[in-house]
Amino acid sequence: DTAVSQTPKYLVTQMGNDKSIKCEQNLGHDTMYWYKQDSKKFLKIMFSYNNKELIINETVPNRFSPKSPDKAHLNLHINSLELGDSAVYFCASSRRTGGTYGYTFGSGTRLTVV
Amino acid sequence: DAKTTQPNSMESNEEEPVHLPCNHSTISGTDYIHWYRQLPSQGPEYVIHGLTSNVNNRMASLAIAEDRKSSTLILHRATLRDAAVYYCILRDYNTNAGKSTFGDGTTLTVKP
Numbered sequence: 398d399t400a401v402s403q404t405p406k407y408l409v410t411q412m413g414n415d416k417s418i419k420c421e422q423n424l425g426h427d428t429m430y431w432y433k434q435d436s437k438k439f440l441k442i443m444f445s446y447n448n449k450e451l452i453i454n455e456t457v458p459n460r461f462s463p464k465s466p467d468k469a470h471l472n473l474h475i476n477s478l479e480l481g482d483s484a485v486y487f488c489a490s491s492r493r494t495g496g497t498y499g500y501t502f503g504s505g506t507r508l509t510v511v
Numbered sequence: 512d513a514k515t516t517q518p519n520s521m522e523s524n525e526e527e528p529v530h531l532p533c534n535h536s537t538i539s540g541t542d543y544i545h546w547y548r549q550l551p552s553q554g555p556e557y558v559i560h561g562l563t564s565n566v567n568n569r570m571a572s573l574a575i576a577e578d579r580k581s582s583t584l585i586l587h588r589a590t591l592r593d594a595a596v597y598y599c600i601l602r603d604y605n606t607n608a609g610k611s612t613f614g615d616g617t618t619l620t621v622k623p
């Protein structure tokens with residue numbers, strides 16, 4: 398069983414489209430995250446949810462909207478996609494917030510905007 | 512957030528130990544030191560973490576300096592499968608935010 402699973406693995410779409418990425422974890426963790434990894438391989442946090450509540454919202458365009466229907470799922474919806482949105486998006490989870498607990502990452506969604 | 516500094520790249524021979532350094536001179540008393548690695552085309556993978564004392568697990572050992580301003584990840588016998596980007600990050604125990612900043616990491620090359 399995959400601990401943190403993301404779908405789709407690859408996503409190619411045209412500028413201006415709206416797309417969603419889904420994430421599910423079966424670890425029973427309370428906290429979930431979205432990270433973005435750009436072409437320079439730098440990993441930057443975008444959002445974090447703890448028990449369905451948004452607790453981190455970094456400086457991300459409001460075209461990006463996360464949704465957590467329950468604590469096992471965290472989806473990312475992106476409106477009006479731009480070329481600069483092309484990146485690998487990673488979902489992650491941790492048992493709780495705070496440094497006592499490590500992250501478990503998904504395998505990523507490679508988004509290409511053309 | 513406190514930042515970490517790592518060498519851009521390191522090389523090792525297979526079956527030899529590898530010591531990956533990380534500097535975190537602005538670490539706070541409540542920061543845990545975490546290490547992750549990312550193999551090509553995969554998500555980051557948890558390796559080890561610690562607060563003050565050295566830590567061992569089946570993957571690696573973590574040596575933390577007495578002043579906690581630096582740490583070293585030790586792979587006891589490098590294999591070709593250990594070739595990856597290794598990230599050292601700090602995660603605050605106290606914050607309710609749970610966020611961490613990943614730096615550039617160290618690209619480890621293992622030579623057969």
